[in-house]
Amino acid sequence: MTDIAFVRSEIAPAMPAPRRVTGILAWLQKNLFSSVTDSILTILAVLFLLWLLPNLYGFLIGRAVPPGGTVEQCRVENVGACWAYVASEIEFFIYGFYPMAEYWRPNIVFAMLALLGLPLLIPKFPFKIANAVLFFVVFPIASVILLSGGMFGLKYVPTEQWGGLLVTLIISVVGICTALPLGILLALGRQSKLPIIKTLCVCFIELIRAVPLITVLFMASIMLPLFMPQGMTVDKLLRALVGVTLFSSAYMAEVVRGGMQAIGRGQYEAASALGLGYWKRMGFVILPQALKHVIPGIVGNFISLFKDTSLVYIVGMKDLLEAVKTKNDAIEWAAPTQAISGYIFAAAVFWIFCFSISRYSRYWERRLNTGHKR
């Protein structure tokens, strides 16, 4: 038996040292040059960046005319972005035709939005209930009084004079704050066992979701006045608000319904077994779980709503995009890069808002991720 056993009689030769898996070279090898195709792609990407970045830098900074520059500087050959134009028209982009002497009023509204809105978004901040009451009840009333005036000795400013970022923010904040509750109600209606309510909600949701926002806005701006009793007019801004809110709530309803369908039957049955009525069952058991599931969808809707506010331009509202587009035709700043600079500015504003909202939702997803970690 012993002769089939193997006993090594000499020391095995040393194996070569393992390949480095840390350090810059190993990282490059793994992430950029792992195969021939990979290397070709990397080289193409580097060439693309070498072409793009210097041009981008030159256009945005290097050859650009900084704020405070003159039109003549913007009119030279091969000039970069004309930031001087953006800086000189920035007030119009923010306030539109709002009277210049009254700029402090929108400013206070902006400040209130930041001071009341941001603490609401920070979970650790105390006084949540008082804060919410201030934000959802006091803030809208105060804002309407401040912005339109006509009382307390404030000069009356009709909504036709509101414009720019102010209008964009008003439409999106009001839209976001009203579309979610409305969407939840619609989703509850669609999931309801009562046939008439269910049919109404399904019809509304499907009809709105099937048509483009523009047609809804056209309907709000052209048909709404026809629907109203004679002599009663609806403010143009309010019409746009109604259109945007109704449109957004239909999408929100579908997102919320998705979340509700992801909740197991057991939760409904358990809540009923505890003797909870319909509203308590939904409010305390189903919706908290359902909404948690669909935060990405809800925030996605908020972002599209924010972007969609730019469409009110088509029905003649004066939002940020309209302000930029109007000034892009201004003769006194006519220059080769005038339009591009204006649009880049508007794009940057929209991008900063949308990107922050999406980052904020990532934060909430992580925070609420209780027990679903892989």
Add this chain to the structure above:
Amino acid sequence: MASFDSAQPAPQRTFSLNDPVVRGVIYQIVVAALVILFLVWIINNTAINLRAQNKTSGFDFLWKTAGFDISFSLFPFDRTSFYWEAFLVGLTNTILVAVIGIVLATFLGFTIGIARLSSNYLISRLATVYVETIRNIPLLLQLFFWYFAVLKTMPAVRNSIQLPLDTFINQRGLFVPKPIFDDQFIFVLAALVVAVIGWIALGRWAKARLERTGERFPVFWAGLGASIVLVAIVWFASGASLAFDPPVLNRFNFKGGLELPPELVALALGLTIYTASFIAENVRAGIQSVSYGQTEAAQSLGLKENDRLRLVIVPQAMRVIIPPLTSQYLNLTKNSSLGAAIGYPELVNVFTGTTLNQTGRAIEVISLTMLVYLILSLGTSALMNWYNARVALVER
């Protein structure tokens, strides 16, 4: 087991306001009554308003002469055409830009979605930057950018920028060579149809043989080869010829070729770039939804890389990708209505814009426009439900 003989008969239902069924009925009656009252109120107001404005209603205006021109249409349209023809022009223009956008956005979106998952650091970062930038900027702004800031600042006609393949771009749009098919080309088309049908039949046969004998047949390569040979033979035998009519710069404008107006180019470009960023995210999510265990299981079954992707990974990923992909197609079609803002004569521009302004029939025009989009959407969702039912996981 206890016997059920002792079970009591169900208690008699007594009418009570605390009964959920009774309450449900009452709620519904209240809601229905409110909705009906609201509708009656609206209809009544509308009738009064229309009478006060001396407006008539009805769809008879469709058979009246439109009296306006449309800058771009696929079939002849002029001032003497009827409103229903204007409606058709708008509809075909919407469909045209939607089809172009869908095809291009699918290619771009799949490329970028796959690039986002690339193990190559640079490529995946570039794709991420693309998606995060484009998704967070309103489409209307992007359309304005392409139209007013890029295409409208292109050089004048005489200084047109020449691109490869006899293509020119200038302020008036994109000029591409126009393919001219002669009469014999019908045979080539017929051969192409036959080839495709043959290819599908070959696939069926190969699958049946695979299931019977276990032997495989290279359907793709055999089908491709046979199709090319067939089409080539018919092409030469029938003597069909395909000529290209390139755009040639005259003194003032291009002659010949196919002229794509800048509105169409800007809209197609904007829709493609915008929608591709959403499609890319759907594709990424779909591929990531197939767990790595599936790859390992396929490997342990001895499937080759190609088969592993074709038979295991892609079918499962597509099940996740297709539903949101369809809704992106639908979004693209609906978003094409933004062409109205840059003057592309699509449905909303021609109909809800010009026609509404000229006829004043707000209710008819807007309902007809909404109806078109409604039919498109409902048709797509019906198709989607059929597809979903077909590919849904069969569970116990």
